[in-house]
Amino acid sequence: MSQPSGRHPVVPPTLATVAERAGVSRQTVSNALNSPGLLRPDTLERVLAVVAELGYTPNRAARQLRTRASRLVGLRFEAAQEGASSALLDRFVHSLVETSERIGHHVLLFSGDEDDPLDGYDELLRSTAVDAFVVTDTYAGTPQAAFLQSRGAPFVAFGRPWDDLGAGGASDWAWVDVDGGHGARLATEHLIEQGHTRVAWLGWERSSRIGEDRRSGWETAMAAAGHPVAGLGVRTTDNVDAARMAVHRLLEERPVTGFVCVSDTLGIGVLHALQERGLTPGKEVGVVGFDDSLGAQMVWPGLSSVRQPLEQVAVELVTLLHLVLGDKPVDDRGTMLQPTLVVRRSSRRDWA
Amino acid sequence: MSQPSGRHPVVPPTLATVAERAGVSRQTVSNALNSPGLLRPDTLERVLAVVAELGYTPNRAARQLRTRASRLVGLRFEAAQEGASSALLDRFVHSLVETSERIGHHVLLFSGDEDDPLDGYDELLRSTAVDAFVVTDTYAGTPQAAFLQSRGAPFVAFGRPWDDLGAGGASDWAWVDVDGGHGARLATEHLIEQGHTRVAWLGWERSSRIGEDRRSGWETAMAAAGHPVAGLGVRTTDNVDAARMAVHRLLEERPVTGFVCVSDTLGIGVLHALQERGLTPGKEVGVVGFDDSLGAQMVWPGLSSVRQPLEQVAVELVTLLHLVLGDKPVDDRGTMLQPTLVVRRSSRRDWA
DNA sequence: GATGCCCGTGTGAACGATCAAATCCTAGCG
DNA sequence: CGCTAGGATTTGATCGTTCACACGGGCATC
Incomplete structure (x- = not known):
């Protein structure tokens, strides 16, 4: 016993x-x-x-008390909306944890009320629980950044300061982001290379900064190739069925043979629609998604997708963090990383 | 300026x-x-x-120093193997973070060498950085549990103590787990209800405790219905193509009309194989996966799947944690939760 | 040989909270 | 009116570390 x-x-x-x-x-x-x-x-x-x-x-507590540094980095961990790309965050978070440890920091997760983007930050700050924050959802208009700046709290952001980029405003914080426009451009050029000329865009509502940025890459590539885009840009909500129906509607009207999508969810919606119309992805209609999620890898016949270098994003963020915390002058406050295109059968004429 | x-x-x-x-x-x-x-x-x-x-x-540091309690819970955050179910962890972690906050604790992430399951724990313990751990990968034979017990470190585990369950050994720690056998049984009974009699099992190698547990549920349900299982249990590695090929081989030999799979990855592999053979999932052959991952929701025509109550698992773990940290007697050291079946078109005769 | 400097090491205080125990205050009672 | 019980509040010490500075010995300088 x-x-x-x-x-x-x-x-x-x-x-x-x-x-x-x-x-x-x-x-x-x-x-x-x-x-x-x-x-x-x-x-x-x-x-x-x-x-x-x-x-x-x-002893961490004693050291923290004396040096006023917890060697902890706060990260607000959002609930992934059902159906959204969450595996994305997974890669990012893991890399963040691992890289942070290399500069002697650990990652502290916290949550907050969904409606209040500032919830949670304040308390951690007041209790001096963390030295800095990693902010990931700056796309929403970023009240966090302004708040943290007003509190004099160090932070780095995954996401560029859309609002006043280059406006010389108060938004000169350290950030890392992925060039979505470039990604969409790669995808579009790839489809054009495969012989498609009428390549459509399937995106989110106009209010999404990220969505519009990606869309611009499609426009650029189409313009460079001399293909018109009038009537080929479609907007919908981020779910499979909405995309599926939008594609059906579009194909009734126009002879489109290529789709560049703002997300894998929409890309998969396109595949469903094609299937229902008896069209073979890749061979007849090219499709490219965005984010290289698990779904893209597993769906039939394999969805080509733009992959964000999330591990690298985390590494760069930690590098910036190290500088910010060291009170060193950060000259390069923004780092833009380039995504890559993962080609699968949904966009290949030959399935070899 | x-x-x-x-x-x-x-x-x-x-x-x-x-x-x-x-x-x-x-x-x-x-x-x-x-x-x-x-x-x-x-x-x-x-x-x-x-x-x-x-x-x-x-001030957390001062309080921590004096009371010797950090109000932090350590969680080793593993890298999701490419292609594995990671969205799973996402739901779990979010719920854990949120629930922990309700008892005044935060979640601290750390990583460790993949080959050494103990890496990371020791340092956090010696620096008194965390009050307790949440251990999630007990399936591997759980050297963590033994280690933490020897160090007198409080912890709770997601995963039952397989090794000496009921053996009266040293493994009486607090745990929460999901009854995978019951889940597989639900899936099998559902297919039988749909009129299938030759329902196959698609699982992992025999070495997986979790896999064998789930398989036993399939066997039980088949036996209860009076259907033989000889030759219907297939084992393979956890990826889409391996499953696809295994299904092709099986269908050459036997007239199987139902598949219960140990994971969504394998379930999707089955769907691919059916598609290649011109068989319609649901209408002709029923398929059920496991974990209700994003892929299951997005794949065509929708993969039925066994869903684990991960949010509830986290809640129960935190409850146990509260007891363990309060030095209260924990009578109910193990909690078994029941999964539910999410029915989609892959297992429904009528696609209404 | 006295002065000054530098380098390696030791001493006391401080960080901000809680614990244990002392002290103050008030009310109740003989 | 004095004494005491008991609750409300304060005081001093403490957790383990780092900071600021003091100390002492060795070496070069004059």
Whole structure:
């Protein structure tokens, strides 16, 4: 019979423990870990030996209290709307966690009321629970950025400051973003290369900054190839059925043979519509989605898609974070990354 | 022209600030927040008014140092293997974050070397960075559980202790799990109800505890209905193409009209195979997947799937966590939740 | 040989909260 | 009117670390 609760939360050693054992003072041990250069080599070695022997790790709370730095980064973790691309966030978050650890930080998740984009930030700030934030939903008009700036709280953003980009306004914060326009352009050029001339755009409502940015890439590519776009730009809500029906309507009117979509969800809607009309994706009508989600990989016959370098986004964000927290001058406040095109059978004439 | 860095990290008020302003001592303010019952009503009101006015929130570091409790819960965030169900974790994590906040805890993410399931835990423990852990990958044989127990670290697990369940061993920790066998049974019974008698099982290698548990549900349901299962249980790796080919092989040999799959990935593989053979899912051959992933919702014509109550799992875990941290006796150390069946067209004779 | 400097190390205080115990206040009672 | 019980409030110490500065010895300078 085992003890129901043999809980002896093993007491970790403290600085004093190590100091006594190594025959030096607390401060010397502290220096050995934080500024090794200050110690004489032999002292350093002796101290580090004891540290290793006892498995000493500084108490985070004590350090945080004294230095006023928690070495924690706050990230508001939104609930993925049912049906939206969430695997996207997954890749991003994992990379963020891993990269942050490399500069000695951990990621703290928090949630907030969906209707109030500022909820949660304030409390963490006041309790000095985090050193900085990673803001991911700047597309919505970004009240967070303004709020954090007014509070003097360091942060980095995944998403460019749409509002006053280049306006010289107050929006000069550190950000990283992916060039969606370029992605859509790659997709469009790819379809044109495959011999399509009437390539349609399937996007979101006009109010979406991100959506319009991507759309502009389609327009640019079409214009460059000399193909007209009149009547080929369609807007709908982000779900499979809405896309499916929009495609049916469009195909009744015009002989479209290519679709560039603002999301994989819409791309999959296109595939469904084609299937219902007896058209073979790729061979007869080319389709490209956006985000390279799980669905794109698994759907039949494989949906070509624009893939965002989310891992790289996280890496760049952490790099910026490091600078911001180090109070170093950040000259390059914005970093734009380029997406790539993943070609699958939905956009290939030959299915080889 | 704006100041490049107007960073005045606004200094939050401390206990002393509030105390002075309210004309009481620090301790009284502390009591007002932690044990309001000790104060006289009028004093309490006065103190709380000042707290609200100044927007005071206790400094987490100081509190953590003194009470030896960080109010943080560690969660190792694994990278989703490309192609695996990750949206699954998304729902779970969000619910965990939200529920934890309700008992005053935040979720701290950390990563670790993929090959070493213990990596990361030790450091957080020694630095007293977290109060407890939520362990999610107990299926692998769970060295984490044994390790955490030996360190006297509180934790709760998503996943039952397979190894010595009921063996009276050391594995009596708090856990929550989903009854996969029951889920597979629901799926099988549903197909039988639809008139199928030769229902196959498409699963993972025998080494997977979870996979075998689910399979047992299929066997039970088939036996209960009096249908033989000989030759109908197929094992493969978890990817679309492997499943597709396995299905082709099986259909060459036997007239199967139903498939219960251990994952949506395999379920989608079945749909692909049917499509290639000109068979209509649902109408001719019934298919049910597992996990109700995004792919299941988006794939044509909609894949029926067993849905795990992940939000509820998180809620139950937090409840257990609360008990474990409160040092209260936890009588019900294990909680088993039941999944539900989401029926879509892939398993319905009538597509209405 | 005294002065000044630098380098490595040690000492006391401080960060902001809570714990334990002392002190104050008020009411009740003989 | 004094004494006490008991609740309300304050005081001093403490958690483990880092900061600011003091200290002492060795070396170069004059």
